[in-house]
Amino acid sequence: MPTPDPSQNCGSPDHNLHRRKFLQGLSAGAISSMSFAGLFGAPAFAEIAKKKQKHCILLWLCGGPSQFETWDPKPGTTTGGPFKSIPTNVPGTHFSELLPKCASIADKLAVVRSMHTKAKEHTEGINLLQRGHAPRPPFTRPTMGSVLAQQLGQLDSKLPNFILLDPCPEGNEFKGFKAGNWAGWLGAEYSPVRVGGEYKIPNANRLDSITEDDHEAREALRKFFSKKYENDRKSSAAGSWNATFERVNGLMSCAHLFDLDKIPQADRDRYGPGAFGQHALLARTLVEEGAPFVMVANGMPWDSHVFNHEIYQMVVPDLDNIIFQLTKDLEDRGMLEDTLVIAMGEFGRSPWINQARGRDHFPDAWSLAMAGGGVQGGALVGATDKYGAEVIEDPFNEENLFATIFSALDIDPHAEFKIDGFPTFHHVENKAAPISQILS
Amino acid sequence: MNSPSLKKAKEIKLPSHVLDLTLGPDKLYAACLDGGIYEVSTTFKLLGDNFKRIARHDNYASGVNWSASQRTLISASYDGDLKWIDPKEKKESQTVKAHDFWSWQSRLSPDGELIATTTGQYLCGGYKYEPAPETEPSVKVFDVATGELRHSFPHTPPVQSVAFSNDGKLLAAGNLMGEVILWDLTQEGKEIARIKTPDFTGWGIIKGHYYTGGVFDLHFAPDDQSLYLVGMGSTTDPAAGNGKQLWQKFTWKDGPKKEGAAADGEIGQGLMETLAFHPKGKFFLMAGRLFKGNWNAALFDHESGSRLCQKNIGFRISTSAFTPDGKRLFLGGGANQGRPNEKKKWGRIVIYDVSS
Numbered sequence: 025m026p027t028p029d030p031s032q033n034c035g036s037p038d039h040n041l042h043r044r045k046f047l048q049g050l051s052a053g054a055i056s057s058m059s060f061a062g063l064f065g066a067p068a069f070a071e072i073a074k075k076k077q078k079h080c081i082l083l084w085l086c087g088g089p090s091q092f093e094t095w096d097p098k099p100g101t102t103t104g105g106p107f108k109s110i111p112t113n114v115p116g117t118h119f120s121e122l123l124p125k126c127a128s129i130a131d132k133l134a135v136v137r138s139m140h141t142k143a144k145e146h147t148e149g150i151n152l153l154q155r156g157h158a159p160r161p162p163f164t165r166p167t168m169g170s171v172l173a174q175q176l177g178q179l180d181s182k183l184p185n186f187i188l189l190d191p192c193p194e195g196n197e198f199k200g201f202k203a204g205n206w207a208g209w210l211g212a213e214y215s216p217v218r219v220g221g222e223y224k225i226p227n228a229n230r231l232d233s234i235t236e237d238d239h240e241a242r243e244a245l246r247k248f249f250s251k252k253y254e255n256d257r258k259s260s261a262a263g264s265w266n267a268t269f270e271r272v273n274g275l276m277s278c279a280h281l282f283d284l285d286k287i288p289q290a291d292r293d294r295y296g297p298g299a300f301g302q303h304a305l306l307a308r309t310l311v312e313e314g315a316p317f318v319m320v321a322n323g324m325p326w327d328s329h330v331f332n333h334e335i336y337q338m339v340v341p342d343l344d345n346i347i348f349q350l351t352k353d354l355e356d357r358g359m360l361e362d363t364l365v366i367a368m369g370e371f372g373r374s375p376w377i378n379q380a381r382g383r384d385h386f387p388d389a390w391s392l393a394m395a396g397g398g399v400q401g402g403a404l405v406g407a408t409d410k411y412g413a414e415v416i417e418d419p420f421n422e423e424n425l426f427a428t429i430f431s432a433l434d435i436d437p438h439a440e441f442k443i444d445g446f447p448t449f450h451h452v453e454n455k456a457a458p459i460s461q462i463l464s
Numbered sequence: 465m466n467s468p469s470l471k472k473a474k475e476i477k478l479p480s481h482v483l484d485l486t487l488g489p490d491k492l493y494a495a496c497l498d499g500g501i502y503e504v505s506t507t508f509k510l511l512g513d514n515f516k517r518i519a520r521h522d523n524y525a526s527g528v529n530w531s532a533s534q535r536t537l538i539s540a541s542y543d544g545d546l547k548w549i550d551p552k553e554k555k556e557s558q559t560v561k562a563h564d565f566w567s568w569q570s571r572l573s574p575d576g577e578l579i580a581t582t583t584g585q586y587l588c589g590g591y592k593y594e595p596a597p598e599t600e601p602s603v604k605v606f607d608v609a610t611g612e613l614r615h616s617f618p619h620t621p622p623v624q625s626v627a628f629s630n631d632g633k634l635l636a637a638g639n640l641m642g643e644v645i646l647w648d649l650t651q652e653g654k655e656i657a658r659i660k661t662p663d664f665t666g667w668g669i670i671k672g673h674y675y676t677g678g679v680f681d682l683h684f685a686p687d688d689q690s691l692y693l694v695g696m697g698s699t700t701d702p703a704a705g706n707g708k709q710l711w712q713k714f715t716w717k718d719g720p721k722k723e724g725a726a727a728d729g730e731i732g733q734g735l736m737e738t739l740a741f742h743p744k745g746k747f748f749l750m751a752g753r754l755f756k757g758n759w760n761a762a763l764f765d766h767e768s769g770s771r772l773c774q775k776n777i778g779f780r781i782s783t784s785a786f787t788p789d790g791k792r793l794f795l796g797g798g799a800n801q802g803r804p805n806e807k808k809k810w811g812r813i814v815i816y817d818v819s820s
Contacts, residue, residue, distance in 0.1 A: 087671060087703070102480070102498065102804055106524050106542045106566070194670045196701075298588040299673055325672025330705035330735075334622075338586040338593065338674060376801040379780045380705050380735075380753055381481070411804040 078176050078397055078433045079311045079363040081350065082169070082319040083304065085343070086150065086198045087327030088390075090373035090383050092412055093120050093336040094343075095391035096137045103375035103411045106333050114402045122340035125348035126393075132351050132360070134399040134462040138406020140419040141371060141387040146197035146327070149370030149387065154201070155208070156426030157453055163446065164208035168429065169317050171451060173214045175435045176316035182277045183315050188216035189306055191299035192323030209443050216319065219282055220303060229279070281313050282306065291353075296345050304346045308353050311363055326369055329382040343367065351395045360396045364432050368392035375412045389415045392425075394462065398432025403462040423456030431458040467772045468747060468763050468820035470793065476514045478502060478811030481798030484570075484783045485813065486530045486537070488551050493518075493537055494796055495525035496811055501539045501549060504813060506794075518554040519547055527570035529579060534608045538579050540570035546581065546606060560611045564600050565621075569681070573628045578614060578649075580605045580628065582637055584621020586675075592667065593674040595620055595640060603637045605649075615653045619645055624678050629688040636691055638679025641665055644693065646716060657716035663725075664695035664710065668702045676702035680737045680752075685766065686745030690715045690723055694750055696735040706733045706755045713769070726750075726764070730771040732757015737782045742820070743790040747772055751781040751795060761795060779812045786818070793818050 090105075092098055097109035097120040109118040112130030119127045126133060142158075143149035152158060154167040166174075169186045177185030186206075195202070207214040230239050247266070254262035280286060284302060287309060295301035300322040307318040328335045347367055354360040372390025373383035389408045395401070407417035427437035430451055437452040480498040487493075492504040494515070501519040521541035528539045536557070537549040544565060548558035563583035570581040582603050589596030601616035602623040619637055626637045634656070638644040644659040665677045681694040690713050697708030709731040713724040736752035747763045754760035759774035761781060781797040793816040802808030 102801070108523075192673050195672075196670055296588055297590050298593050299591055301588075302591070323668070323670075323672035324703070325668065325674060327671055327703045329703045331676055331702060334586065335674065335676065335702065337622075338588055339672075342588045376803060379798065379800050381780075382703075382705075413804060 077178075077314070077316070077362060079315065079359070080172055080176070080317045080397075080429070080433060081304075081307045081311060081363065081365045082317070083343070083346065083350075083365065083367040084319050084321040085326050085367060085369035086195060086321055087146070087324035088149065088369045088371045088373055088385055089326040089343075090328065090332065090336060091137070091389070091391035091408075092373070092375070092383075093122055093333075093340050095119060095123075095135045095393055096408055096412060097121075098375075098410065098412045101411055103377075103413070105377075107336075114404070117402075117404050120340065122336065123344045125344045129348060129351055129395075130402060132355070132395050132401040133347075134394045134401065134403040134405070135391060136393075136405045136420060136425075136459060136462065137389075137391045137408055138415040138418045138420055139372070139387075139390045139392060139425070140415045141390075141421055143371065144385050144387055146324070146370060146385075147200065149385070150198060150201045152422050153368065153370045153425075154206075156422050163449070164205050165449070166208035166210040166214060167206045168426065169216055169319050170207040170210050170214040171430075172317040172433065172435075173216075174210055175430075176433065177214075178314060178316065181314065183281065183310065183313060184217035184278075185316050186214060186216040187307075187310055187315055187318045188218040189220050189303040189318060189320045190218050190322075191220040191303055192321070193221065195321075195323045196327075198321070198324050209441065209446060209449070221299075278313075281310060295349050296342060298342050300342060301346050301349075304350055308350055311354075312357065312359065326373075328373065329378065329384055330380040332373070332377065332382045347393070347395065354396060362397045364397040364399065364429065365395040366392070366429065367394070389413065394432075398434070398464060399428075399462050400464040405459055405461045418459075418461075420459055421456075423452050423454055424459055427452045427456045427458040428462065431463055466820065468742070468818060469773050470761075470763070470775055470816040470818060472814065473792070473817050474506070474815040476504060476506075476813045476815075477809035478504070478515055478813065479809055480801075480811045481780075482783060482796030482811045482813055483525065484527045484529075485785055485794055485796045486528050487785055487787060487794070488530045488537065489532075491551070492794060492813070493528045493530065493551065494811070494813060495528040495539055495541075497524050497798070499523055499525050499541065499543075501525055501528055501537070501547075503551065503554070506815060516554075518551065519549045519556050521545060521547065523566075526567050527581070529570060529572040531572055531576035531579075531608050533576035536608065538570070538572070538608060540567035540581050542566040544583065546570070546579065546611075548611065558611050560606060562604055562606065568622060568624045569626050571626050571628060572608070573632045574630055575632055577608055578605050578628070578632075579608055580626045580635055580637075582619075582623035582626045584619070584623050584639070586622045586640060588674075595622070595675065597621075602639075603635070603645075605635065615647075615649065617645070617647055617653060617655075619643070622678070624680055625682045625694075627682045627684060627691075629684045630686060631688055634684070634688065636682055636684070638682050638693060640675055640678035642677075642679060642693075644679060644682065644691065644714070646691075657720060659691070659693075659714045659716060659720040661693065661712060661714075661722070663697060663712065664693065666696075666699040666702055666707060669700040671701055671703045674702065677707065677735075680735065681739045683739045683741055683748070685713070686741060689717070692739055692748065694736045694739040694752075696733075696752075704755070705735055705753065707735070708732075709734050709736050709750070709752065709757065709760075711736065711739065711750050711764070724769040727769065727771070730762075732759065734760060737780075738784040740784040740786055740793075741766075742786055742818070743788055744820070746820070749784055749786075749793065751777070751784055753780040775816075777814060790820065791818055792816065 173185035523542035751761035
């Protein structure tokens with residue numbers, strides 16, 4: 025089968041319409057009075073929807089990145105480490121010297137230096153910062169990506185609404201998390217499609233021996249029987265399988281979008297040769313093609329119990345370039361306003377170094393950064409003490425953070441999940457307030 | 465030969481981790497993580513501190529070397545500077561910018577006339593995070609008398625270790641990827657050999673994709689016919705630091721050849737950072753951090769490679785030195801840092817009496 029032109033999207037006009045805007049904007053009567061094809065074909069409507077489409081790229085810095093070597097340097101103190109701080113293009117704001125490119129675009133970044141959470145170990149930390157709330161068994165709260173897939177996702181999009189780019193298949197506790205339930209009570213439909221390493225989706229092409237008509241006929245038959253089975257048996261497992269089939273079908277028509285070879289070499293060179301940079305570039309192209317949420321991970325390289333400074337001399341410059349290129353590219357394409365970029369992990373790292381000259385887990389006072397849609401560039405929120413050991417100004421927890429992310433993406437952070445037979449759950453519990461200082 | 469033994473004589477606490485130490489005319493000098501170069505009294509003091517800061521770098525002090533011939537200390541730092549310090553006056557006399565990045569290690573030639581220093585930032589250079597090429601010469605040699613640059617050599621950064629041969633004619637430097645280059649200083653710095661061993665370098669599979677480890681120290685054997693490398697065996701989990709405690713011995717005259725290594729049954733796990741030959745040349749010390757096992761400092765026989773004695777020192781060791789008469793051994797390093805309000809002295813120097 026010929027490979028589609030990667031510069032084109034999946035070919036469906038419904039790329040331009042996302043689910044929530046559609047449901048919010050139309051009454052049932054309106055829906056019933058017009059055909060889907062006609063609706064999506066209306067250029068004016070499609071244009072409006074396209075303008076309102078929000079996206080999110082999460083650079084998942086798993087392992088817990090050190091705030092000292094990134095956003096909250098403490099040079100010249102006993103806890104500061106060997107890296108200095110440098111001024112940014114926002115007067116009074118300094119970053120680690122390992123972030124010179126980010127320093128040059130600090131007016132486009134929003135930095136929170138006062139995250140204060142409770143989870144001290146990876147598994148609980150990853151769950152907390154991926155789901156925004158501590159566990160409440162037996163209910164499994166969906167991850168941020170699953171909620172955003174549901175809220176920002178497009179109707180019948182061929183491109184998955186939640187893409188996890190994950191070149192490192194391992195990752196200790198993160199590996200365990202990856203094998204778990206991402207979508208929680210939202211269901212398998214909102215689980216991530218996980219791709220990475222080889223960049224391409226293998227075996228996604230229709231066999232030459234099967235005609236397109238045959239392929240569609242087989243799919244219609246499969247869909248009919250499996251849906252009947254799902255309904256007759258009330259089988260959630262069958263439902264999950266059906267969701268997976270739908271996704272695979274979509275991927276067959278979108279596989280070319282995951283192929284880095286189709287991206288100009290000059291772009292690939294700019295993002296740096298490492299797996300994290302290449303996948304961040306892929307995230308940009310997928311968002312350009314309409315993907316609402318892409319998470320880029322790369323194992324747990326930030327977990328520097330040993331060799332903290334020796335590892336961070338490499339991984340932070342890599343991150344510096346990735347954030348810079350992503351922000352610049354999205355801005356150049358007129359997409360920064362509608363695309364929220366988040367760089368964070370599950371906690372920070374200890375001010376004091378251990379005997380192995382590493383930094384250990386530290387949820388008491390840590391930092392993160394955002395750029396783009398919904399956040400105010402140049403904002404710097406919160407502060408830690410001289411040694412970075414305590415938050416001394418504006419502490420925020422995971423609920424505040426999730427309320428901020430949802431608000432930035434025009435999602436009501438306190439809306440209820442509609443789940444039959446469940447207790448009442450909200451996007452963010454306890455009416456936690458967003459970090460208003462960084463919302464634009 | 466009777467097996468040598470070590471008996472603890474004294475332990476001294478310093479304000480921060482000791483990265484290097486050298487024996488001066490009548491004192492010990494330490495380079496520490498707080499940037500300080502400290503004069504350390506090795507005699508027992510009932511009251512007060514055993515140390516006094518005599519100079520300070522803007523970043524971690526990674527090296528301190530006493531040149532007996534030039535009567536000066538030369539320190540090195542993560543600030544990239546070399547400092548000339550008069551220990552008598554306790555004053556700095558000269559500063560030379562050696563590198564744009566850290567000085568990982570510095571070593572003095574046996575005659576005290578030259579000082580070598582290594583540098584290099586590990587930056588992503590490939591899909592698997594292979595190190596990018598250097599942006600400045602990774603190995604430099606300066607004239608101690610004048611401070612002038614005498615040699616600069618290319619290598620792949622980061623270059624973590626350097627050593628002069630005992631006759632002062634050769635220089636060797638080892639890096640993260642287990643590559644050691646040897647240059648002949650009598651032939652205008654001509655490269656004479658490259659030794660490559662994968663055994664000191666780990667590529668993270670479990671936690672993240674990048675390289676860790678490398679050759680943390682190296683030392684020529686007393687006859688200058690072989691070279692000892694020190695570090696940690698390969699590990700797939702860089703955050704654990706759980707590779708083997710490792711030394712390897714290479715010759716290079718007829719092409720690089722591994723002639724010996726620490727025996728599996730005699731080692732535990734942990735990064736080994738320092739190697740020192742006893743002045744009599746019969747045995748050497750390897751020491752570092754203990755991850756798992758029962759020692760982090762041990763003496764090995766130069767001929768057979770077998771372990772002669774071992775100690776669990778109780779803290780991470782980064783540097784070591786024997787006195788010229790071989791009767792004492794100094795080990796420097798540090799414990800955990802502790803919270804800022806504890807004002808803990810976490811640097812350590814421990815002195816052992818050596819019987820052999």
